[in-house]
Amino acid sequence: MRAVVLNTGTELLLGDVRDAHLSFIAHEILSLGLRIDEQRTVPDGPLIRSALEELLPQTAILFVTGGLGPTTDDITRDMVADLLGLKLQQDPELLASLQLRLKTRHVRWTSRIARQADVPAGARILPNENGSAPGLYLNANINSRIPSPHLFLLPGPPRELQPMFRSHVMSILRSVVQVPRSDRRIYKIAGVGESIVEEAVGEKILAIPGIELGYCARPGEVDLRIIGEPGAIARADSIVQKELGSRIFTARGEALEEVLVKLLTERKQTISVAESCTGGLLANRLTNVSGSSAIFIAGYVAYANQAKIGMLGLDSKVIEKHGAVSEAAARALAEAARGHSGSTYGLSTTGIAGPTGGSAEKPVGTVFVGLAAPDETVVKKLFFPSDRETFKQIVAQAAFELLRRKLVDDQSSKSQAPNPRETSNHNT
Amino acid sequence: MRAVVLNTGTELLLGDVRDAHLSFIAHEILSLGLRIDEQRTVPDGPLIRSALEELLPQTAILFVTGGLGPTTDDITRDMVADLLGLKLQQDPELLASLQLRLKTRHVRWTSRIARQADVPAGARILPNENGSAPGLYLNANINSRIPSPHLFLLPGPPRELQPMFRSHVMSILRSVVQVPRSDRRIYKIAGVGESIVEEAVGEKILAIPGIELGYCARPGEVDLRIIGEPGAIARADSIVQKELGSRIFTARGEALEEVLVKLLTERKQTISVAESCTGGLLANRLTNVSGSSAIFIAGYVAYANQAKIGMLGLDSKVIEKHGAVSEAAARALAEAARGHSGSTYGLSTTGIAGPTGGSAEKPVGTVFVGLAAPDETVVKKLFFPSDRETFKQIVAQAAFELLRRKLVDDQSSKSQAPNPRETSNHNT
Numbered sequence A, B: 001m002r003a004v005v006l007n008t009g010t011e012l013l014l015g016d017v018r019d020a021h022l023s024f025i026a027h028e029i030l031s032l033g034l035r036i037d038e039q040r041t042v043p044d045g046p047l048i049r050s051a052l053e054e055l056l057p058q059t060a061i062l063f064v065t066g067g068l069g070p071t072t073d074d075i076t077r078d079m080v081a082d083l084l085g086l087k088l089q090q091d092p093e094l095l096a097s098l099q100l101r102l103k104t105r106h107v108r109w110t111s112r113i114a115r116q117a118d119v120p121a122g123a124r125i126l127p128n129e130n131g132s133a134p135g136l137y138l139n140a141n142i143n144s145r146i147p148s149p150h151l152f153l154l155p156g157p158p159r160e161l162q163p164m165f166r167s168h169v170m171s172i173l174r175s176v177v178q179v180p181r182s183d184r185r186i187y188k189i190a191g192v193g194e195s196i197v198e199e200a201v202g203e204k205i206l207a208i209p210g211i212e213l214g215y216c217a218r219p220g221e222v223d224l225r226i227i228g229e230p231g232a233i234a235r236a237d238s239i240v241q242k243e244l245g246s247r248i249f250t251a252r253g254e255a256l257e258e259v260l261v262k263l264l265t266e267r268k269q270t271i272s273v274a275e276s277c278t279g280g281l282l283a284n285r286l287t288n289v290s291g292s293s294a295i296f297i298a299g300y301v302a303y304a305n306q307a308k309i310g311m312l313g314l315d316s317k318v319i320e321k322h323g324a325v326s327e328a329a330a331r332a333l334a335e336a337a338r339g340h341s342g343s344t345y346g347l348s349t350t351g352i353a354g355p356t357g358g359s360a361e362k363p364v365g366t367v368f369v370g371l372a373a374p375d376e377t378v379v380k381k382l383f384f385p386s387d388r389e390t391f392k393q394i395v396a397q398a399a400f401e402l403l404r405r406k407l408v409d410d411q412s413s414k415s416q417a418p419n420p421r422e423t424s425n426h427n428t
Helices: A021-032 A047-058 A076-083 A092-104 A111-117 A158-176 A194-206 A230-247 A256-267 A281-287 A305-312 A316-322 A327-341 A388-416 A420-427 B021-032 B047-058 B076-083 B092-104 B111-117 B158-176 B194-206 B230-247 B256-266 B281-287 B305-312 B316-322 B327-341 B388-416 B420-427
Strands: A003-008 A038-042 A061-065 A088-090 A118-120 A124-126 A135-138 A150-154 A183-190 A212-218 A221-228 A248-250 A271-275 A296-302 A345-351 A366-372 A377-383 B003-008 B038-042 B061-065 B088-090 B118-120 B124-126 B135-138 B150-154 B183-190 B212-218 B221-228 B248-250 B271-275 B296-302 B345-351 B366-372 B377-383
Touching: A003 A021, A003 A047, A021 A061, A021 A158, A038 A047, A047 A061, A047 A076, A061 A158, A076 A088, A076 A118, A076 A135, A076 A150, A088 A092, A092 A111, A111 A118, A118 A135, A124 A158, A135 A158, A150 A158, A183 A230, A183 A388, A194 A212, A194 A221, A194 A230, A221 A230, A230 A248, A230 A388, A248 A256, A256 A281, A256 A388, A271 A281, A271 A327, A281 A296, A281 A388, A281 B281, A281 B296, A296 A305, A296 A327, A296 B281, A296 B305, A305 A316, A305 A327, A305 B296, A305 B327, A316 A327, A327 A345, A327 A366, A327 A377, A327 B305, A345 A388, A366 A388, A377 A388, B003 B021, B003 B047, B021 B061, B021 B158, B038 B047, B047 B061, B047 B076, B061 B158, B076 B088, B076 B118, B076 B135, B076 B150, B088 B092, B092 B111, B111 B118, B118 B135, B124 B158, B135 B158, B150 B158, B183 B230, B183 B388, B194 B212, B194 B221, B194 B230, B221 B230, B230 B248, B230 B388, B248 B256, B256 B281, B256 B388, B271 B281, B271 B327, B281 B296, B281 B388, B296 B305, B296 B327, B305 B316, B305 B327, B316 B327, B327 B345, B327 B366, B327 B377, B345 B388, B366 B388, B377 B388
Parallel strands: A003 A038, A003 A061, A061 A150, A271 A296, A271 A345, B003 B038, B003 B061, B061 B150, B271 B296, B271 B345
Antiparallel strands: A038 B038, A088 A118, A124 A135, A135 A150, A183 A221, A183 A248, A212 A221, A296 B296, A345 A366, A366 A377, B088 B118, B124 B135, B135 B150, B183 B221, B183 B248, B212 B221, B345 B366, B366 B377
């Protein structure tokens, strides 16, 4: 079944807004075995018509985003009705709910707004819980004289489209899609290069018939993607688990900070961070996770040396002797973050993001990440020459992975620690 | 001149990577009066061919991204050569530079890599300073028997494409593009709704012939966009300046944090932040700006109450009496950030991001932002019910705008302050 996404919106082609719909829709529909075969972006206005004319007869499922609002350039609804020979009819229930919505929000009613209650004959209304423009679903070949796909007209703002897609579009798709079921797994691995991952599992997985294998390198992370029918996925999964094991931080699409919040919450432990070169990114990423307030105590963003000394009580001699970018400074920062806040762990970063500030001994890209735990403090020296934001991302990933490995290793050594009494009991 | 972007890459259609090329290219070429008229995404493989077959004869400028690498699914180069009837020839200089690149990086040479030195006859090589695959430029109608556009084959990774585009593609475009010059201005305004901006300038600007007007609402920010020939832009600009004036934080495309770093650097002033509900986002955004180390002293991410008290020496009675989300707490946090770090300004946030933690008196979305300056401390109470990440973005924008207004107002009251002696001098 050929599925296409058609994005409408001049702001997308001017580069002022970046599309978020393609990746969202693609991820949602993969569980149905569906894929997007092509995506197009056209400006608001008459070019939508020519794109629709071309796509309607050659597509099985078509998602059109944008152009459903109240302004004069919102013409998707009218064009679709016209092309498919369907009358636009005002839906009284929809009109009433629009009027109520505006009244509650003290927004003045205008005749333009009423256009959003116009519905092509036979179309099904997809309620919009986060905006005024409803979505519309038109069955395949809704006008028996004109070939057309299952057609979904969806609102432009992601905050409106996404809940509507999950609540209403997916259930319709489930009833109309008939393709062999296929699954996808994405394994995320931090702090290891793409080539290492490929070497570990590539050939073995490709030997499984019907498996599609892909890699995606991100700052400080590699995503390993396998797609195939459930039996093949299970075989590939056992290879991945055997070869990569605990190096995988998730197979459920979570970000590394989400995994950390979950692990710390389970263990009833807490964390504080002392950041120099990541400048607040560790704290920001952790606090993006809902529920992080239970495990995140404090973040110290000590950018200037005076701040490292002042806010964390760092010994100024450490910085004088070893420099602010040093193993000693990373150790002191991590321990101070832990000590000052009373959290279980302290995580630190200090490095040279560049473009200036490097030296022959410590070139731009040099970085130390430190972890203070109840039983030990460890520091890793790394080297990531890169642009400023990528550098921050890679360092954050390395610091988070340092903590994750500690949490996972502590857990597994605990559960594997031999208990002499139990062992002898089993032997009797 | 019809310009089209064709993105190739299965990872885009699977939703694993979000396209960054369209917005980048669209922004770059607008200074030449060029716009992207359509964009398409197709998977790696034979579908690239049908998209090219359709687009080559009906396009004046075509940008193709991706598919130039060494692996078997990188077939853009071969397909273009085949469709345009051009021979692929190995370029010896390119081959030598590839071999050198791999040697320096200790990467093993394989025959696949050599494919990247194949060039369609007559094409111009666009050097890649950040990767191995070079870009290619094929003049319009390069094979006089087959109609074709100015064709740019560009690498997939943004870090490779973007410098190549700026260094090599733009100069070629300048020599081939012949369209009436048009300009664009984007005015960014924080803390004001879209409808307020439209009311202030909408009708007046639309009365100017040949002006295209657009709005883009982002979290805590509205972008006002005008496009037209330089004379019309100048007229619109004077309307915008008169009606919105210092409410505009930039007309140069900068982010609000970049404006702040510039203003503070000019004034040789410094800032520290004490964040509760923004959880490190203020610090992270400020330290994303190159040069921020001169003005950013310290960030305190005081998520737990114990951290607010412990790290900033906040009076625990303030929290007991007024609550951690209160005007008094915002004031104390801002003043503590300023006092502890010795910076010129202290900026604070405290609020209820949700989804839990709200009450009848202080519902989810309630937030206080505070600014401690040398002469006064001000606190603003705001209400932004929203999802977690949007909430953080809007609050950060409000806090930054509070500081920017202070900086701008102080400056203008200084320069407008009447100097009695000068005034009388002028009168004589």
